[in-house]
Amino acid sequence: MAASFLVLDIETVLDPELPISQSAEAERLPAPPHHKVVVIGALLFDQTYQVRRIAVLAEGKDEPGMLQDFAKLLEERRPCLVTFNGRGFDLPVIATRCLRYGVTFRHYYNSRDVRYRFTPEGHLDLMDYIADFGATKSARLDVIAKLCGMPGKVGVEGKDVGPMVHAGRIYLAGMGSLVAAIRENPKLAPVAAALNEERLMLREAGSPPAPAPTVAPPPTVAEEGIQHE
Numbered sequence: 001m002a003a004s005f006l007v008l009d010i011e012t013v014l015d016p017e018l019p020i021s022q023s024a025e026a027e028r029l030p031a032p033p034h035h036k037v038v039v040i041g042a043l044l045f046d047q048t049y050q051v052r053r054i055a056v057l058a059e060g061k062d063e064p065g066m067l068q069d070f071a072k073l074l075e076e077r078r079p080c081l082v083t084f085n086g087r088g089f090d091l092p093v094i095a096t097r098c099l100r101y102g103v104t105f106r107h108y109y110n111s112r113d114v115r116y117r118f119t120p121e122g123h124l125d126l127m128d129y130i131a132d133f134g135a136t137k138s139a140r141l142d143v144i145a146k147l148c149g150m151p152g153k154v155g156v157e158g159k160d161v162g163p164m165v166h167a168g169r170i171y172l173a174g175m176g177s178l179v180a181a182i183r184e185n186p187k188l189a190p191v192a193a194a195l196n197e198e199r200l201m202l203r204e205a206g207s208p209p210a211p212a213p214t215v216a217p218p219p220t221v222a223e224e225g226i227q228h229e
Contacts, residue, residue, distance in 0.1 A: 002080035002121070004052070006073075007043040009083070010090045012036055018100075032092040033100070037063050040070055040094075043191065044079070051190050064101040071098065074107040081114065081123040084141045091115075091123070150188070151181045 012035035014020070020030050040057040058069035074081075083090050091108065098105040108114055113122025118133055131138040142152040182188045 001047065002078075003047050004077060004079040005045040005049070005082055006077070006079040007045070007082045008086060008090060009041045010037050010093060011039040011041075012093060013038055029089075032089070033096040035093045035097070037066060037093065037097055040066055051193065054191060063097065064103065067094065067098050067101060067103045067105075070094065071103055071105045071107070074105075078107060078111070080121065083123070083125050083127075084144075085125065085127045085138075086123065087115075087117060087125045087128060148187075150185060 014030065015034055015036040018034055020034055042053075042055060042057050043051065044053045046052050057073070058066040061069065081091075091114075095105055095108055097103075111122055113119055116122070117125075117128065120129060126144070127138050127141070128134070130144065145152040182192050
């Protein structure tokens with residue numbers, strides 16, 4: 001059994017330096033290399049499933065810095081990853097973006113269970129697991145969460161990320177909705193107890209100030225079409 005469990009989710013925008021071929025279908029989700037990571041959110045459980053930390057990894061760093069810190073975390077702690085469509089999106093994006101910056105992602109490539117699909121060890125992709133590894137059609141995270149009595153998607157969806165990043169509002173808007181949803185739901189009491197809201201909302205002394213909103217440029221067709229679990 002793993003010593004810890006890391007619940008992982010990323011948010012991305014299109015990389016303007018890696019344009020998509022004009023022949024590609026604009027309405028489809030672009031391949032992993034085209035996604036620039038802007039947020040890596042994580043929740044750490046210990047072996048007894050007690051919440052140890054909820055945080056945005058590598059807070060305030062650029063994409064290479066985020067990837068370096070994430071790769072280091074996996075190498076040092078070797079947690080079991082818990083994702084929703086992480087095998088289809090989050091981990092392939094992180095792996096290919098590591099290639100872009102020459103970041104060593106050793107644990108991902110050396111650990112068989114992290115990449116092997118038909119086991120919950122090393123990496124539990126809940127979307128794939130609930131759908132019996134493709135035997136049935138997969139459901140959206142919003143639907144599964146609501147079936148369990150939780151709020152599901154709150155405030156921000158994947159299609160909103162691009163415009164919010166351009167406006168400098170991605171962190172506080174998303175985190176504010178998340179914190180409020182956690183506080184309001186009794187089922188999430190163990191997570192709420194582990195929250196450091198002052199730090200997460202950048203109100204702690206010494207934390208960087210919240211970015212000032214700016215006028216967002218109109219999203220591209222590709223940005224409008226991007227939405228993942």
